[in-house]
Amino acid sequence: MEIKVCGPGCANCTKAENIVKDAVTDAGIDAKILKVTDFAEMAKLGILSTPAIVINGKIVCVGKVPSKSEVLAWIK
């Protein structure tokens, strides 16, 4: 599984990244977490607002920091 966390690096984006990492550890799954800070790449993914989370190429969350339970539901 490939999880992309998109955001230019403001506090909320860092928070989102940490929550995703946390959730992946909790779920005990094998996932590659990538941080996307490049605006061009975000635009190609179709993201308008950050933080955004893309799992296996599918956008699951835009413009908000998700809760851990939400992330767990997406990666299951």
Add this chain to the structure above:
Amino acid sequence: MKEIQNINCSCSDSSDLPEKATIKRSAGLSYKIVLTAAAFGLWFIIYRQLEPLAGFLTFTLFSIQRGSHLGEAVHFFLYDTPKVLMLLSLVIFGVGILRTFFTPERTRRILAGKRESVGNVLAAFLGIVTPFCSCSAVPLFIGFVTAGVPLGVTLSFLIAAPMVNEIALVLLYGLLGWKIAGLYLVTGLLVAIAAGWVIGRLGMEKHIEDWVREMRTNADDLQDNTPTWNERLQAGKTAVVDIVGRVWIYVIMGIAVGAGIHGYVPEGFMASIMGKGAWWSVPAAVVIGIPMYSNAAGIVPVIHALLGKGAALGTVLAFMMSVIALSLPEMVILRKVLKPTLIVVFVTVVGSGILLVGYLFNVII
């Protein structure tokens, strides 16, 4: 700059209430509505008691003499701080719910097919209600422009979004009354509409960075999931906790400074520097405001105090708009997608709009 962005960043953050949220969800919507109604009732009762309470604390409990400088300053502080914070909570709750009806994706869809003039007007209004965080300005800009939203329309959106925000409006209403809040709302929208329209007329598209213009984005593969009312109420609550939790300190500092000026600076002191008579004060206010960067929460109480001491309304509004709408960090962010010429045009056009607003109010009021 990280810190700065964070102050003004309105990204919703639901991460702080994960476990509680799941319990609440099962508690049901009717329970939540009753709770919300009860909170409104309580809010109203407390709000009505604020003025007598501040008077009691200042003049009876602390026994400071009525009419003295200290008394005025303390009373002002004790009354205005809870008043403004309560108003802020109420409005942010409402706006938090309103924003669940809009997403940047939906806004883009609305704007994509619009002609320019209509588009500018719509974009400015949507700028108020679309939830979006200042750190998202660049992806949003790219997403809009590549999906066929005209440059000028996109800029109308990006100007209105920070300038006409609920925090600024509540503070203006709470401290200066509905007329000035209304004036700010209307003129803020007009500046955003006009500036975006003018830049559209100037045909500046070639001054967008090349890599953005060459880009093709896929706009349609995003599905909207409509939130339930339960989630909308939750979003309102999250917004209050998040935003009030972040700006309360600026509100208190701003009001404290305001209280100091209120009590101690002589009446009419600002009249010579920021009064109507000084023609150069409006451009000076705009120019000084550009490098300054503050959120609305910090600046409005100071403005309140300046107005009370004889500064002209137009000058003060121009200063406020310039501080909020034009800022160096924002220019640095936009520079990633706009060439320097367009940045200069952007600042000039928006600055001129603000200048006009300033002179207009100084003349008519």
